Amino acid sequence: MKKIGILFGMENTFPNAFIERVNSKGEDGIIAEAVTIDKVIQAAPSEYAVIIDRISQDVPFYRSFLKNAAISGTAVINNPFWWSADEKFFNNALAEKIGIPVPKTVLLPSKQRPDNTTETSFRNLAFPMAWEEIFQYVGFPAYMKPHDGGGWKSVYRVVNPQDMWIKHEETGQLVMMLQEEIIFDDYVRCYCIGQKDVLVMPYEPRNPHHLRYAADLKAQGEEREKLLETIKDYTLKLNVALGYDFNTVEFAVRNGVPYAIDFCNPAPDADIYSVGRDNFEWVVEAAANMAIERAKTQVPGQINLTWGTFINQAVNGIPAAVAPPTVAAAEPVAAPAKTKAPAKPIKTAEKAPAPTKEAGHSKEASATEVKVKTVTPKKPAKSLGPIATEPIAVAEPAEPKISTTKAAATKAPAKNSKLKKS
Structure with a gap:
């Protein structure tokens, strides 16, 4: 068995x-x-x-x-x-290498030094950093978010350098990334299961949580069909490269071009009250089929993990710039119809639009709405207490009054450093 x-x-x-x-x-x-x-x-x-x-x-x-x-x-x-x-900043770098559009993104050092480090630990970090070049590359407005985070935690919209430095003060030891804001015409969220089944779901991240899937694409006709095929192709390429069997990918569509915004979600939200009944049914069926297939091919005592083409190519000495092999596309999946909100909408405490929410943190509605039983392990562990997931609300700042040459997130090299201050 x-x-x-x-x-x-x-x-x-x-x-x-x-x-x-x-x-x-x-x-x-x-x-x-x-x-x-x-x-x-x-x-x-x-x-x-x-x-x-x-x-x-x-x-x-x-x-x-x-x-x-x-x-x-x-x-x-x-x-x-x-x-x-894996982490989100690397995700973006890999996407660019395999030819998938992503927002312009840079990595920022943490505001506070990690524990057990001193200024000497950062002797290789220039002071000040090339802030003018960084800001010119990314542009404003932009989003500042953890380079490896999820669940819309510690995500800030920043409108200028002064705003970024003010909000960066709140990030502690988090390593952040600054990312171009994509003003989108359409937005979609895609499940990808088994690196072959793709469900493209119109999604509106600016709506309340329970209404985000109650949306439809603005693109119509031939433009819509071409956009859906491109999105499916990009979704498959990303998951094959990364090696994920259960993931979601989000795209912001600007001027007909889908930009991959968020695609490091290996435990994506699959709650019926947020994704809607039709999408929920698709995910349950696809996940069950994948798990059964993996069980049949599993060989006891051997490694039965999925490794992405990034790892496989690295082992075989193939440059990362080489795109992964073509993957047979899944049967066309039509964009689902508009999903009706649950009879009793779930209240959310989020202060900002949340493109995604990690599994395990969604609020559940009344159990009487859908006949679903709660499953618990035979020996449930004691509760470790609630996990904080809310972003910090920050007031919109005034216009900048300081030069962008000021270094906010770095420290000067140690006195014994041989590196020159720039």
Whole structure:
């Protein structure tokens, strides 16, 4: 008997529906259940052929457990080793290398030095940095966000250099990136499952959370069809390059060009109350089919992880600038019809529009609205308390009154440094 397990946190609707869907298919020798962990011994195999990971981004213990399971043969979705190494700034760099449009983006050093470091630790960092060139490249308005974050945490819209420096004061030890703002005509969010199935969903990030999928594309006719095909192609290329089997990609469309905005979401929101019933049904079915397929091909004792073409090409000495091989496109997926809001809209405390929200943090509506049972592991862990996810609200600043040559996020090299101050 091969077990398919799902590892999850606060979410309720997707895990239960996924388990029931897999089991309803009656595949010989395959069952699905909520993962139960009673001990983790080094190099010991887990009891699962496949594990769908929905929570390890928030629980380091789970991430380590999944890596241990993977080296003994469990097919973990998504690959915990790559997920640990990946981050949004790298995502953008890779997208540019494989020819997918992304906003202009730069990396910023943290406002505060990391623990156990001194000025000497930063002797290679120029003071001041080339702020004029940075601002000229990105432009304003822009977004400042963590280079490896998610869930719309610590995201700021900045309108000028003074604004950026004021808000950067609040970011502590976070390494931030400054990203061009794309004023979009259309916006979509795409599920990509198994690196072959793509669902393109019109999405309006400026709407309240429960109404973001109640949207439609402005593009029509031939323009719409061409745009959808391009978006599907870009979605597949990104996930094949990164090696994700369960991910979402968001595109902001400006002047007919889809810019990849957010595509590092290996535990994407799949709650029925936010994505809507039709989209939820598609995700549950596609995820169940993928998990069953992976269980059938899983070989005990061997590594059964998915590695992206970026890693495979690196191992074989192929430059990153070489685009990944062409992937057979999935059957055309029509943009879903407008999704009606739930009968009892979910209130959200978000202060800013949220393009995405990581799995495990969505608010649930009343259980009477949809017949979905809550699934819990056999031995549930004690609560570790709430996880703060809200962005910091910052008032809009006045016009800048200081020169852009001022360095705000860096310190001068140490006195014993051989580097000259610029």
